[in-house]
Amino acid sequence: xxxxxxxxxxxxxxxxxxxxxxxxxxxxxxxxxxxxxxxxxxxxxxxxxxxxxxxxxxxxxxxxxxxxxxxxxxxxxxxxxxxxxxxxxxxxxxxxxxxxxxxxxxxxxxxxxxxxxxxxxxxxxxxxxxxxxxxxxxxxxxxxxxxxxxxxxxxxxxxxxxxxxxxxxxxxxxxxxxxxxxxxxxxxxxxxxxxxxxxxxxxxxxxxxxxxxxxxxxxxxxxxxxxxxxxxxxxxxxxxxxxxxxxxxxxxxxxxxxxxxxxxxxxxxxxxxxxxxxxx
Ligand code: KMH
Ligand code: ZN
Numbered sequence: 001x002x003x004x005x006x007x008x009x010x011x012x013x014x015x016x017x018x019x020x021x022x023x024x025x026x027x028x029x030x031x032x033x034x035x036x037x038x039x040x041x042x043x044x045x046x047x048x049x050x051x052x053x054x055x056x057x058x059x060x061x062x063x064x065x066x067x068x069x070x071x072x073x074x075x076x077x078x079x080x081x082x083x084x085x086x087x088x089x090x091x092x093x094x095x096x097x098x099x100x101x102x103x104x105x106x107x108x109x110x111x112x113x114x115x116x117x118x119x120x121x122x123x124x125x126x127x128x129x130x131x132x133x134x135x136x137x138x139x140x141x142x143x144x145x146x147x148x149x150x151x152x153x154x155x156x157x158x159x160x161x162x163x164x165x166x167x168x169x170x171x172x173x174x175x176x177x178x179x180x181x182x183x184x185x186x187x188x189x190x191x192x193x194x195x196x197x198x199x200x201x202x203x204x205x206x207x208x209x210x211x212x213x214x215x216x217x218x219x220x221x222x223x224x225x226x227x228x229x230x231x232x233x234x235x236x237x238x239x240x241x242x243x244x245x246x247x248x249x250x251x252x253x254x255x256x257x258x259x260x261x262x263x264x265x266x267x268x269x270x271x272x273x274x275x276x277x278x279x280x
Contacts, residue, residue, distance in 0.1 A: 002268045003260035004252050005221040007044040007170075007200055008037035010241045012227025013056035013086035020230035022240040025050045027069050034070045034077070036242035037225070041249045043265040044078040045070060046106070046223065048085070049097075056086040058096045067100070076262045078271075080104045080142060083130055087118045091126050098133055103274055106170070107131060107141035107163075110150035113177025120146075120177075127153065128162045135164055140274040142200075144170045146178035151192050166270040167197040170223060173211060174204030181207030186214050198269055204228050212248050216255045222248050 010024060010033040017023050024033045034045045047070075049062045067079050083105050085094040098105060107130050114120040122130075134141050141163070145151050157163040171189045173181035179189075181203045193199060202223035203211030212222045224244040232238040232247065252259060260268060 001219045001257060002198075003264055004216060004248075004257045005044065005200065005260045005265040005268060006042045006245055006248055007046050007080065007202075007221070007223040007225075008034075008042035008241050008245050009046040009202065009223055009225030009227035010034055010037060011048045011050060012225070013048040013050075013082070013084075015226055015230060016054055020226055020237050022238070023054075023226050023230075025054045026052050027066055030066045031069045031073050033226075033241045035073045036240060037245045038074040038077050040242045040245040041259045042077075042241075042245050043260050043262040044080050044104070045074075046080045046082065046225065046227065048082045048227065056089075058083075058085045058089060058093050060096045060099045063097045064100055078104055078262050078265060080106060082106050083134075084108045084120070084122075084144065087114050087120050091129065095130065095133060098137055098139060102137070102139045104140040104142060104271070105134060106144050107134060108144045108146075109153050110146065112146045112175065115176040118177075124153065124157075127157060131157065131163045138274055140166075140168070140269070140271050142168055142170050144172055145189070146172050146175055148179065148189060148192060151189060155194075167194065168269050169193055169197060169199040170202060171199060172202045172204065172223075172228075174207035181211050183210075183214060186211060186218075190218060190220065202228050205231075206234075208244070209247060209251070213251050213255070216248075216252050216257050224248050 024030045081097045108122045111122050200221035201211045201215040208229040232243050
């Protein structure tokens with residue numbers, strides 16, 4: 001089994017300090033959360049930029065400042081900005097970040113309800129557009145799938161030449177409007193992707209750690225972080241992203257799975273051709 005790649009989704013676009021005071025807004029807070037997560041074992045930092053008051057933004061200058069500051073503290077970490085942004089942003093707004101020289105970014109692979117009246121819109125043409133821009137700019141796409149139909153979309157667009165290998169999926173399970181994160185959901189998705197594809201699992205809320213354990217046991221990779229879950233235990237707030245990463249490292253230790261460094265993660269994900277020019 002490959003070593004375990006831990007992604008930490010440190011900030012998100014919807015979770016606020018009112019939910020957990022460790023959610024980072026300022027550049028200094030972003031660096032603190034990223035560095036502690038990296039030191040704990042995360043090799044990929046999934047990043048949503050915020051302004052100092054917590055407002056989510058896809059502004060490329062803000063991303064650039066955050067990425068440069070994180071890179072200074074953690075020189076080899078893989079930084080994966082979001083092209084999903086926050087619900088309601090236009091695709092042009094979301095794509096601004098890809099004007100930067102990026103090694104990796106998310107590519108959201110379908111539309112879904114996102115709680116209450118919110119809809120996270122990713123039409124087929126949007127996905128083709130995001131995939132084309134990222135391919136032209138040599139940005140490695142992490143294929144975010146919130147339900148099985150999104151995997152089918154990836155496989156169809158891959159066959160038609162819009163999405164290119166290597167295929168690395170992220171199953172984001174437990175969004176209020178997407179697929180839940182029960183073991184049968186995990187197995188269904190895992191069995192739905194090509195055998196040479198890689199995958200990571202992000203369980204939302206209470207699904208975070210049970211899914212992390214299943215993925216560790218089955219050879220998948222894991223995403224945790226305050227974007228997905230603010231609790232370390234039922235009703236107990238996590239004291240930052242570090243605590244969530246540490247809990248996954250302990251689960252991996254129990255399952256005899258060692259943790260990948262960023263460079264090992266690059267090899268496992270077949271990213272070698274993506275990382276030469278694309279780092280700030
Ligand atoms: N904030 C969500 C609406 C991504 O990062 O690409 C979308 C999201 C997905 O978080
Ligand atoms: Zn995200």
